[in-house]
Amino acid sequence: MKKKNLKNEESFEVLRHIQKKPETNQRQLAQDLGFSLGKLNYMLNALKTKGFIKLKNFSGNTKKIQYLYILTPKGI
Secondary structure: OHHHHHHHHHHHHHHHHHHHOOOOOHHHHHHHHOOOHHHHHHHHHHHHHOOOEEEEEEEEEOOEEEEEEEEOOOOO
16 A cells, blocks of 8 residues: 555656656656656656646757657646
């Protein structure tokens, strides 16, 4: 049961960080939260599946694709 609460707290931290800095990338977000990149990727996909976030694709650089994380009303 404690593990479920920990996941909820971690998800909340991810959502809160996205709200503050939606332009952040996964690597920086993982570093800021102290998560591995794989764990964060898994969490972002789960949050997207649950409808808490949307990913918007934008190209700020011609060499790579970047994403903007947007909280949905459900995620707020």
